[in-house]
Amino acid sequence: MRDAIMFFLHMITGLLFVFTLLGFAITSLRENETRAFRLTLITSLLVAILWFGIGATLPEYVMQITVAFWILTIAAFILLMLPLGKSPPLEIDPLKTERFDERHVIFGRMDLVDGLPQYETYYTRINPQTKRFDDHLRSMPRLGQPGGNHFHPLDSPYFKAVFKYIDRFNHLADPGEPEGQPVDISPPEAARRIKGFAKHLGAADVRITRLKDYHIYSHTGRRLDDWGQALNPEHRYAVVLSIEMKHPMVHSAPLNPGVTETAARYMQIADIAIAVATYITEIGYRARAHIDGNYHVLNTALAHEAGIGELGRLGLIISPKYGPRIRLAAVTTDLSLETDSPINIGVQHFCEICKKCADNCPSGSIDTGSKKPVRGVEKWQSNMESCYQYWRKAGTDCGICLAVCPFSKPNTLYHRMVRYFNARNGIARKIFLWMDDLFYSRKPRHHHQPDWFGKD
Numbered sequence: 001m002r003d004a005i006m007f008f009l010h011m012i013t014g015l016l017f018v019f020t021l022l023g024f025a026i027t028s029l030r031e032n033e034t035r036a037f038r039l040t041l042i043t044s045l046l047v048a049i050l051w052f053g054i055g056a057t058l059p060e061y062v063m064q065i066t067v068a069f070w071i072l073t074i075a076a077f078i079l080l081m082l083p084l085g086k087s088p089p090l091e092i093d094p095l096k097t098e099r100f101d102e103r104h105v106i107f108g109r110m111d112l113v114d115g116l117p118q119y120e121t122y123y124t125r126i127n128p129q130t131k132r133f134d135d136h137l138r139s140m141p142r143l144g145q146p147g148g149n150h151f152h153p154l155d156s157p158y159f160k161a162v163f164k165y166i167d168r169f170n171h172l173a174d175p176g177e178p179e180g181q182p183v184d185i186s187p188p189e190a191a192r193r194i195k196g197f198a199k200h201l202g203a204a205d206v207r208i209t210r211l212k213d214y215h216i217y218s219h220t221g222r223r224l225d226d227w228g229q230a231l232n233p234e235h236r237y238a239v240v241l242s243i244e245m246k247h248p249m250v251h252s253a254p255l256n257p258g259v260t261e262t263a264a265r266y267m268q269i270a271d272i273a274i275a276v277a278t279y280i281t282e283i284g285y286r287a288r289a290h291i292d293g294n295y296h297v298l299n300t301a302l303a304h305e306a307g308i309g310e311l312g313r314l315g316l317i318i319s320p321k322y323g324p325r326i327r328l329a330a331v332t333t334d335l336s337l338e339t340d341s342p343i344n345i346g347v348q349h350f351c352e353i354c355k356k357c358a359d360n361c362p363s364g365s366i367d368t369g370s371k372k373p374v375r376g377v378e379k380w381q382s383n384m385e386s387c388y389q390y391w392r393k394a395g396t397d398c399g400i401c402l403a404v405c406p407f408s409k410p411n412t413l414y415h416r417m418v419r420y421f422n423a424r425n426g427i428a429r430k431i432f433l434w435m436d437d438l439f440y441s442r443k444p445r446h447h448h449q450p451d452w453f454g455k456d
C-alpha cells in the first residue's frame, strides 16, 4: 500500500513538473520565442524520460527521489522569496538637481533649419559645438522618408499618419482657465477620482507625485511657435499616466511595427491626459497635459518619482508589469492630491548586472559602465545624439533596447513569477538573468511582423 502511494506521488510530481515546462514552452511559442520554445520542449522530454524512467527501472528509490525533489523545490522557493540582496534605490541629491533646457533635446533641434532666428540663436549663443553634427543629421533622411533602411511606402505612413494627427491636436494639452469656482474635495478623494477616471479611459497605471523645480524644463524647445520661452513652476502636483505598448509590435524592433506602436500609444495616452486635464478644469482647478511634442515637464523623472516604475540603464522607465514597454504622459495641476512614492522592483541591481540593452544597441548609445551624476541624479546616461542618428539611418525609432530588455516580456504567469522574485532577491536576479540569456539568447533577434505590414 505504501509503495503504491509513493508511486502515485512520484507520477503526480513528474506530471506536474513536465506540464509546468510544457506550459512555458507553449507560452514561448505564443510569444514567438522559438529558441525558448525549442529548449523548453527538449528539457520537458528529457525530464519526462529521466523521471518516469527512474520510476519504472528503480522503484525502490522512488520515495527518496520524490521527497528530495519536493524538499529542494520548496527550499528553492523559500530562498528566492527571502528579501536578500536589496536593490539600491536611485540616488537623487535634491541640492544638486538642476533644471534642463528643452532646447537641447534632439527632436526640437532637428526643426531648427538654417535661416530661422531660432537656428541662429541656438548655434551661435546656446550650443555652437553641436552645429556641425546637427547639420549632418538634418541632411539625413527624416524618419519615414525614402532613404531610411526600413523605409516602406505602405508601412512607414502608418506611424507618420499617427504622429501628424498628434501634432494637430497637441495644442489641446492646455485646456485653459478653470470653469467656475473650485469644488471642495479632499486630496485622497481627488486622487481616487482622477486615477479611476484615467484608468477607465485606458491608462495602465496612474500615480501622483509632488512637482519639483527640476521636473520642469527651464525653457521650451520642442516647437518653433513658443521656442525659448522661460518656464516657471505653476503647479504643485503631477499625475503620471502610463499605457502598455503591445509586445508583438515592440518585438519587431527596429522594423516599422515598433515605431507604429510608439506612435499609437503616444496618441492614446495623449487623449487620456487631455481628458484628465480638462476634467480638472471642469471642477475649478488649473491643469495642463504634457503629451508627445508638447511637454513642459520631464515625464521620465516624474514617472520614477511617482512610482510608475524605476529608471533603467536604457534611460526609460521600467514598470512592474510591462517593463519599459510603456509610454507616458503627465498632467500637472494646482489641485491638491494624495501622492504616491517611488517603488523598488529590483531594477537598479538587475541593470547593473544585465547590460543586454547596451550589448544589443546598434549605435553603442547605452552606457555599459557605472552610473554617473547627472544634474543631481546618479544614473546611466544614454547618448541621445548617436541614438537619434541611428534612427535616421533606420528610418524608424529603432527600439531594439526595449525589445531585448528582460523586463519587456508579456505579463504572463511565468514572467510575473520571475518579476516577483527579482523584486525581492538578489540571487534570483542572477539566476533569472542567466536563464534569460540561455532561453532567449544574449543577442535576440525578432523580425516577426503582423500580417498588415509588408516584409522589409
Ligand code: SF4
Pocket: 312, 313, 314, 315, 350, 351, 352, 354, 355, 356, 357, 358, 401, 404, 405, 406, 407
Ligand atoms: S536590458 Fe537589462 S540593463 Fe538594459 S534596461 Fe533592461 S534590465 Fe536594465
Ligand code: SF4
Pocket: 360, 361, 362, 363, 364, 365, 366, 382, 386, 387, 388, 390, 391, 397, 398, 399, 400, 401, 402
Ligand atoms: S533606440 Fe536603438 S539606437 Fe537608441 S538606444 Fe535603443 S537600441 Fe540604441
